Amino acid sequence: MILFVARSLMPRTLEGQITMEKTPSYFITKEAPRRLFAMSRHTKLIVVVRDPVTRAVSDYTQTLTKSPGLPSFQSLAFRNASAAVDTAWSAVRIGIYAKHLEAWLRYFPLRRFLFVSGERLVMDPAGEMGRVQDFLGLKRVVTDKHFYFNQTKGFPCLKKPEGSSRPRCLGKSKGRPHPRIPAEVLLRLRDFYRPFNLKFYQMTGQDFGWD
Numbered sequence: 001m002i003l004f005v006a007r008s009l010m011p012r013t014l015e016g017q018i019t020m021e022k023t024p025s026y027f028i029t030k031e032a033p034r035r036l037f038a039m040s041r042h043t044k045l046i047v048v049v050r051d052p053v054t055r056a057v058s059d060y061t062q063t064l065t066k067s068p069g070l071p072s073f074q075s076l077a078f079r080n081a082s083a084a085v086d087t088a089w090s091a092v093r094i095g096i097y098a099k100h101l102e103a104w105l106r107y108f109p110l111r112r113f114l115f116v117s118g119e120r121l122v123m124d125p126a127g128e129m130g131r132v133q134d135f136l137g138l139k140r141v142v143t144d145k146h147f148y149f150n151q152t153k154g155f156p157c158l159k160k161p162e163g164s165s166r167p168r169c170l171g172k173s174k175g176r177p178h179p180r181i182p183a184e185v186l187l188r189l190r191d192f193y194r195p196f197n198l199k200f201y202q203m204t205g206q207d208f209g210w211d
Helices: 024-028 032-039 052-066 073-077 097-105 118-123 125-135 183-204
Strands: 045-049 113-117 147-150 155-158
Touching (some): 024 032, 024 097, 045 097, 045 118, 052 183, 073 183, 113 125, 118 125
Antiparallel strands (some): 147 155
């Protein structure tokens, strides 16, 4: 999620410039909406979301690389090996987007948000960046010519300006192969997220196609 933070911590902004700050945890932090509203109710907010099941597995994969002895995905996702999904586990809780958005809508109207599909950002980065530029009132400068797809990582890379060296791709922590998760585990998670996803679609007016 991209938003403005305390002005004292931000660089000086000249007239005609836009200052941005991104911290994903803001979207799920209880105090963030109230504090941001108190600072500036005119802030524009950009929220990048992806399939919550894929997001949970990706979250687990990243943690697993740092803690190889981590319990299995399914043992963390479900309470005591029961059918109940453990929403206390952050990898699961973060993907309940509708719940988090409700807290933000108490302070900011929907028109202050732009919801970017993580899947479309990979498949059509220029298209999604076009929406971002429109939302921010900027001229569409970033287009198709600024991207190329990295087959090794499975993500688009941003081309450098002429005369620069290598293009900018996502870091080593991105594009790693995910561990094999039993199909029935993923199915149970999809069933869990479905009502939350549908509510999120209704709240945002966008169908992200996760079901």
